[in-house]
Amino acid sequence: MSRLKELRKYIDKKLNKMEDEDKRTGAIAHLYGVSLAAQMIAKKRNLDPELAAMAAMLHDMHAYKTGSYDDHAHLGA
16 A cells, blocks of 8 residues: 555544544545645656655644644644
8 A cells, every 4th residue: 555545544544533523524625635736736846746745634734633723834844
């Protein structure tokens, strides 16, 4: 299985623990959408599309885990 598929299984497991269904649905749509966009941009620029998709999948996980967007760019990195 590819690294991206393994990561998606992990992300889905974490997001499915979110109690608020609307927030969970939004988080899934957001992360998968950003991941797809990153993958397309990477392909256009002859970069590693799998790595770009993985980074995009992880970019907001800290905020979703803690429920806070305070300094989420730094803490999520």
